Amino acid sequence: MNRIPRRILLTCLMLAACFAFIFPFYMMLMMGTYKSETLFRIFAVLPGDYLLENLRTVFARNFLHSYWNSLYIAVFVTLLSSLSSAMAGYAFAKYDFRGRKKLFNVVLIMLMVPAQLGMIAFVWEMKQFGWSDTHLPLIIPAVANSFGVFWMRQYIQDAVPNEVLDAARIDGCGEIRIFFQIALAFIRPALLSMGLLFFLWSWNDYMLPLLVINNSDLQTMPLFIASLKDYMRTDYGAQLLGVSLGTIPLIIVFIFFSKSLIKGLSSAAVKE
Amino acid sequence: MKEKSARNIIITPATNSRKPRRGNKPGKRNRYAIFFLAPYIAGVLVFWILPILFTFAISFTKWDGFNAMQFIGIENYKHLFLEDGRFFKSLFNTVVIMGLSIPVTLVLALIFAYILSGKALYAKRFLQLGVFLPYIMTPVAVGIIFALLFDQHYGFVNRILMYLHIIQSPLPWLGNEWLARITLAIALIWMYCGYQMILLMSGMSMISEDVYDAARIDGANTRQVFFRITLPLLKGVLVFVVITSLIGGFQLFDEPLLLFNSSLSGKFPIGGPDNAALTMSLFFYNESYTNFNFGYGAAISYMMFVVIALISFVSMKIMDRGDRL
Numbered sequence: 001m002n003r004i005p006r007r008i009l010l011t012c013l014m015l016a017a018c019f020a021f022i023f024p025f026y027m028m029l030m031m032g033t034y035k036s037e038t039l040f041r042i043f044a045v046l047p048g049d050y051l052l053e054n055l056r057t058v059f060a061r062n063f064l065h066s067y068w069n070s071l072y073i074a075v076f077v078t079l080l081s082s083l084s085s086a087m088a089g090y091a092f093a094k095y096d097f098r099g100r101k102k103l104f105n106v107v108l109i110m111l112m113v114p115a116q117l118g119m120i121a122f123v124w125e126m127k128q129f130g131w132s133d134t135h136l137p138l139i140i141p142a143v144a145n146s147f148g149v150f151w152m153r154q155y156i157q158d159a160v161p162n163e164v165l166d167a168a169r170i171d172g173c174g175e176i177r178i179f180f181q182i183a184l185a186f187i188r189p190a191l192l193s194m195g196l197l198f199f200l201w202s203w204n205d206y207m208l209p210l211l212v213i214n215n216s217d218l219q220t221m222p223l224f225i226a227s228l229k230d231y232m233r234t235d236y237g238a239q240l241l242g243v244s245l246g247t248i249p250l251i252i253v254f255i256f257f258s259k260s261l262i263k264g265l266s267s268a269a270v271k272e
Numbered sequence: 273m274k275e276k277s278a279r280n281i282i283i284t285p286a287t288n289s290r291k292p293r294r295g296n297k298p299g300k301r302n303r304y305a306i307f308f309l310a311p312y313i314a315g316v317l318v319f320w321i322l323p324i325l326f327t328f329a330i331s332f333t334k335w336d337g338f339n340a341m342q343f344i345g346i347e348n349y350k351h352l353f354l355e356d357g358r359f360f361k362s363l364f365n366t367v368v369i370m371g372l373s374i375p376v377t378l379v380l381a382l383i384f385a386y387i388l389s390g391k392a393l394y395a396k397r398f399l400q401l402g403v404f405l406p407y408i409m410t411p412v413a414v415g416i417i418f419a420l421l422f423d424q425h426y427g428f429v430n431r432i433l434m435y436l437h438i439i440q441s442p443l444p445w446l447g448n449e450w451l452a453r454i455t456l457a458i459a460l461i462w463m464y465c466g467y468q469m470i471l472l473m474s475g476m477s478m479i480s481e482d483v484y485d486a487a488r489i490d491g492a493n494t495r496q497v498f499f500r501i502t503l504p505l506l507k508g509v510l511v512f513v514v515i516t517s518l519i520g521g522f523q524l525f526d527e528p529l530l531l532f533n534s535s536l537s538g539k540f541p542i543g544g545p546d547n548a549a550l551t552m553s554l555f556f557y558n559e560s561y562t563n564f565n566f567g568y569g570a571a572i573s574y575m576m577f578v579v580i581a582l583i584s585f586v587s588m589k590i591m592d593r594g595d596r597l
Contacts, residue, residue: 010387011394018402021462025405027428028417040426075527084311090310095301103309112319112584116524116556116573117529118323119567120330123324124337144315150399176306204410206526207553222412222526229416229534236420254408258401265467268476 022042029248038155039237048235057238058245061231065217066224067246073135073220077142077202084143086191089152090183095163100140104153110146115145115207123211136214138220141192148194152187161185196257203250221246225246285409333568341567348571359572361547362555363579365453369551370521372457373464378513380461381468384496389476400473411463415530418459422446446532446540449548456549459527464520468513470483475509478503483491522580525553552576 034048125136206222228242282368333341352359445455528549534542543550551566560569
């Protein structure tokens with residue numbers, strides 16, 4: 001069989017599939033440039049002329065504010081989750097302490113627990129802590145990321161050689177310094193891809209902020225996007241422009257990191 | 273999960289003639305584990321175990337969050353199973369929506385992964401990224417966009433189908449019980465296909481080229497190679513993909529909520545027409561935070577967990593046993 005036509009055929013096939021996956025994004029972008037009345041009369045496949053008006057409508061709201069909220073929350077969540085997961089994963093992978101197996105089973109069970117299970121009491125607990133209408137309920141619980149622990153343990157087992165740790169011990173290096181100065185260096189690539197995922201999940205989370213944030217000054221990006229329809233009732237052009245502005249910048253950033261992100265996702269599945 | 277702990281028992285190096293200065297004896301050293309585990313354990317206790325236990329207690333009460341709790345025994349569970357049809361309906365809906373979306377997603381993802389893993393392709397990275405992109409999208413935004421695209425009167429989908437004369441009158445995508453579920457399934461397929469494709473591709477990349485060569489020498493054709501070699505060797509990844517999809521599917525929340533909330537042609541109730549897209553998670557949310565019936569909500573969340581645990585357990589068993597897929 002001649003190779004080139006086959007290659008072109010498969011590429012075209014995938015291009016068509018790709019088109020189907022990118023199309024809703026494209027429509028979102030295009031529809032944001034139209035006046036609502038025109039939007040539903042024509043096929044909005046080409047850019048419209050109402051972009052500036054829509055921009056004005058969207059920026060009348062505290063749009064940038066929710067951007068900033070989501071950004072700093074996601075950064076803290078990523079740092080907290082990555083550090084605590086790496087530490088716990090390291091303990092599971094490299095120390096032989098009593099009850100290790102039992103404790104690790106707890107991690108595995110936690111992986112199956114739906115976030116909704118403790119939600120009612122969690123929200124109440126946050127109120128008791130005096131954390132309601134702050135961002136703390138979204139940030140601090142990130143220290144307990146069972147998925148991260150599970151993943152880090154798998155990774156550290158193979159990626160951090162025991163010989164190196166032992167050599168450091170012989171040279172009199174303390175256990176804590178060994179972790180921060182030696183082990184962390186070995187797991188840096190995994191930390192990057194895992195951190196990207198944590199960032200993404202934190203940024204996109206909707207249910208938890210919905211339950212613990214009532215103050216519109218504190219709202220995160222998904223809350224902002226969801227609330228667009230409440231004050232732009234019939235202004236669908238502006239509403240979609242808001243959705244685009246709320247999602248596209250992050251997507252562009254992630255396209256640059258997509259290699260690491262994809263590597264991170266796949267290492268979770270392949271190691272299993 | 274295979275325990276590979278044997279290789280982790282730290283062997284004191286034979287060359288250890290010098291007296292160690294600190295933290296070097298295995299027994300003493302292992303105490304440091306508690307230091308490394310402390311943040312995680314504290315977090316799990318405070319933010320997971322404690323609320324989970326407390327929620328269990330709440331599930332035996334009647335509580336609106338303001339007035340005093342009232343112990344009512346197993347009333348909530350009784351109501352859930354015997355009187356309130358919505359619980360089984362939401363379980364049914366969740367299963368149906370997953371039944372519509374997961375197999376299609378998986379098959380598409382397998383095909384894409386197989387094509388993209390092969391050498392016969394141009395612009396591989398671009399194509400891979402294109403299919404993967406929806407996974408990065410905020411689920412809330414997905415709900416809004418699909419609500420507009422699938423709107424009965426103004427939506428792009430109906431208008432293009434009418435324009436091409438595929439349908440005569442606009443379909444009530446969000447207004448009809450089954451069409452609503454299908455629309456939601458389409459949104460989910462769109463979102464998660466790329467994610468599954470990435471996982472499957474990485475699984476495929478782990479299969480050694482030698483196995484394929486050996487098969488070809490034995491005269492296997494492309495189809496035989498795929499079904500007899502690629503698929504069976506992908507089993508581990510497939511199990512992972514299916515189980516994570518199931519666990520995720522049972523927690524489906526943002527997309528159905530926004531999909532039926534953002535419709536142009538009038539607002540649908542939470543859960544869509546006739547509660548057709550009332551997922552378990554939505555049911556839980558609605559009872560707890562719209563009706564402020566926390567005791568009942570707690571009972572629902574416990575039943576959700578039981579279902580998820582059962583399904584993960586059963587699917588793990590089934591996938592483990594099946595030698596052929």
